[in-house]
Amino acid sequence: MTKPTRPAARAIASLAGLGLIAATLAGCTTATTTSPSTTTTSVENTVATTTASLWDSTTVHTIAVTVDPTELDTLVSTYLSTGEKVWVSATVVIDGVTFENVGIKLKGNSSLRTISSGDDPATMPWIIRLDKFVDGQNYEGETQLVVRANSTETALNEAVALELLSAAGLASEEAVASRFTVNGGETQLRLVIQNPDSDWDADAFGTEGLLYKAESGGDYTYRGEDPASYTDIFEQEAGDDNLQPLIDFLKFINESDDATFAADLSQYLDVNAFATYLAYQDLVDNFDDIDGPGNNSYLHYDEATGVMTVVNWDLNLAFGTANVDGGGQPGAGGQPGQVGGARPNGGGAGGAGGPSSGNVLSERFLANSDFAALVTSAKTTLTETLYTSGTADQILDEWVTVLKGQASDLVSASTVESEAAAVRSYFSAS
Secondary structure, three states: OOOOOOOOOOOOOOOHHHOOOOOOOOOOOOOOOOOOEOOOOOOOOOOOOOOOOOOOOOOOEEEEEEOOHHHHHHHHHHHHHHOOOOOEEEEEEEOOEEEEEEEEEEOOOHHHOOOOOOOOHHHOOEEEEOOOOOOOOOEOOEOEEEEOOOOOOOOHHHHHHHHHHHHOOOOOOOEEEEEEEEOOOOOEEEEEEEOOOHHHHHHHHOOOEEEEEEOOOOOOOOOOOOHHHHOOOEEEEEOOOOOHHHHHHHHHHHHOOHHHHHHHHHHOEOHHHHHHHHHHHHHOOOOOOOOOOOOOOEEEEEOOOOEEEEEOOOOOOOOOOOOOOOOOOOOEOOOOOOOOOEOOOOOOOOOOOOOOOOOHHHHHHHHOHHHHHHHHHHHHHHHHHHHHOOHHHHHHHHHHHHHHHHOOOOOOHHHHHHHHHHHHHHHHHO
């Protein structure tokens, strides 16, 4: 199979009227790594380590982490006792390129609920930050990699969902399959994706902006004008420190009356993009979105227009996949490791780290008949663009080919086929 590397830069198209979905992505250039070593090591199972770009999804990449065992034990025990996720230094080899003094720490919420000190660290969710302790250290301009958790063996559900998100004209993250090891232990098949940061934000939106991440323990309520009131509720990931645009946005969506909300929302929010976002979440059956129990979302603020855009985050439960910890709300009949459970009803406690399901923005948006009609229209358009057109089938087939051809020692062909079939069942049922 021959397929060019998917570009990291994404042009977010205007979705006026929701009649067209942007399919052309802007290209990008990559910076030269500042790695102290570029020695290539041999890699098993026909994986190319010298020619593949970092985000070339036609290759199963290799990532080997070496970290002091005592520091690793302390990192895990600290999280288990206090919930704090601490950084430690590690050596990381990516496709034969060695990076010293790299920062690694645990990442996630529900995906960390069942870890213990005796677990294989190669099965845990991680964030790898190349420039945490070495300024400017990067790989092809990339500084942060997220090693994702998934209750399926292939993570096909999230891999496909991320590409479909981009095909829908929305900001997405690059993703690749990897052969992941820690301290020379057993190799695990893991999905690795970009972490939204300032560079990602600039590439995704092509404009100066601010990026706010909604934390799992918070919500979209207005807490007054004091920025300190939003500590641990939102974290700013890009741009000069400035929470005022976020505070103004939250005040409007919470305190405006219905008529003002309907008339003025477009001054605060990219309404068409949000309608597309909601339609997309429904099509890929992802209950763990902005109004799910994990509060999963970012907000991008365009300083030129004063408008917010809701940005997707966390698709490891897409296509009805059961929760990674087997708890929370995995979907009717869903079990850990399965794909295809029904989307549960919102509300109630528990779930993927947040206090409850529900989001004031999505609830008010869908309660307005005109905005709800935009979502319906967007779903019709996306169904044709993503599913009826064969785009989703092609994306899934390409991932299946890669895994069966390059990771057969890590996941059986029958497992790949069965998990692919569960994802594919959504392409005709929507």
